Amino acid sequence: MNPVSVAPAAIAQSSPQELALSGAWTARGIGTIAPQLDALAAPADQELVIDSARIEALDTAGAWVLQKLLHRLRGEGKAVQLRNLRPEFARLLDAIGQQTADQTHPLSPLAGAPASTLEGLGRSIEAAAQQGFALLSFVGACALALGGCIAHPARFRWRPILYNIRSAGFDALPIVGLLSFLLGIVVAYQGADQLRQYGANIFVADLVGLSMLREFAPLITAIIVAGRSGSAYAAQIGTMAVTEEIDAMRTLGIAPLDVLVLPKILALLIALPLLTVFADVLGVFGGMIMARAQLGVGFGDFLDRFVKAVSVTAYLIGICKAPVFAAIIAVVGCFQGFRTHGGADSVGRQTTRAVVQSIFLVIVADALFSVAFSALDL
Structure with a gap:
């Protein structure tokens, strides 16, 4: 009426x-x-x-x-x-x-603040559990999408993959190299005084080589990429969610996971191990310079001891961590982007969550790797 x-x-x-x-x-x-x-x-x-x-x-x-x-x-x-x-x-x-x-x-x-501390703790645990289940569901959806692309290779979008390799890998070389170089200098400088007291100057190669190749290089590279690329993934997808571009893609029959998620995951799986190798080289080089300046260990002596102290296994252990860290960073960044709703404030909030959760999960994964390698006597 x-x-x-x-x-x-x-x-x-x-x-x-x-x-x-x-x-x-x-x-x-x-x-x-x-x-x-x-x-x-x-x-x-x-x-x-x-x-x-x-x-x-x-x-x-x-x-x-x-x-x-x-x-x-x-x-x-x-x-x-x-x-x-x-x-x-x-x-x-x-x-x-x-x-x-x-x-x-x-x-x-x-409704405002919880009535009690216990209630607030319960709400936080419930929210964390719900987000954990949602993340597992997202991982499963990504796995199914990847399986579909493997079964039908024509679905792979090579141009976005190459673009993300450049943006997440090549463009990150300066900051990764600089921080790794400085970290190698710091490790050698901190160990120099202790080694000098026992006349074990040459063992600075062991300290720098094992610490950089096994732990510091893959970890610092993953943290840099999480802050640099993981936040970019969350912000990009979150902005598209707010402006309803993702809904428009679904309306047109375009799978958002194929276009927005898989290229980022695959690109980071390729780029992060290469960045880790680059960080290894720059970190060891920084340690060599500090060893020569503080301990009088020449480049030749350093490299001779480095080859004897660092095995191929130690090198591969650090490299094998990188793909796992890459998957964590890309999946968490894209997941938080898809959870964006509302306005611009939600984009910033989800971007912050993506960086924090990525770094936290990377450190947890690194700790689990350490426990597993210790149990395997590697």
Whole structure:
């Protein structure tokens, strides 16, 4: 029914226990009824019956006003009964009431701070568990998408893969090389005083070589890439989610995982091991310079001892960590990007979460690698 063709919303109170609603309870029809609603009173010890048989039109604005009236009266401890409302209007009123209840529910995020520390801890654990399950589901979806691409190689998008190799790998060479070089200098400098006391200057090659190749080079490279590329993945996908570009891709029949996720994962699986090798070289070179300056160990002597102290196994252990770190960084970054909703503030929030969670999981994975290699006597 056209709300313009009917009378505006009206309230008639024939007795303290009876109330009659009529007219068009719509955005146009309820404009002058607010003062009457605020002044409305109900008996404290008797049930108030609201007859809505004469309501001719109802939209979300009118349903919200009516629901607000019912909520106010019931909140004052008064018994209220709504009668003779049309079924279609009743469904709309129930929907508005359910939305209002969700926004004021004690467990809703909009309800404010938790009532107790234990409740806050429980909410945090529940949110972490839900996010963990969602991450596992995302990993499974990525695995299925990768399996589909392997079964149908034409689905691989080589241009995005090559672009991501350049942006995540080649463009990261300066910062990775600089920090690895400085880290090698720091490791050699910190060990120089202790080695000098025992006349074991030559063993600086053991210290620098094993620490850089097994632990520091893959770890520092992964942390740099997590802050540099992982955040970029989350921000890019999050912006696309906010602007509904991902929904448009699904509407066109384009799988977002094939276009946005798999190229990033595959590119990082290629780029991060190569960056780790580059970090190994620069880190050892920095240690060589500091060993010569502080301990008088020449480049030739350093390299002779380095070849004897560092085995191929130690070198491969560091390289084998890189693909695992790459998968963690790419998956977490893309996962947090897809969880973006709302506006620009959500993009920043999810980007921060992507970096923090990526670095945390990389360090956890490195610790698990250390335990496993120790158990295997590697």
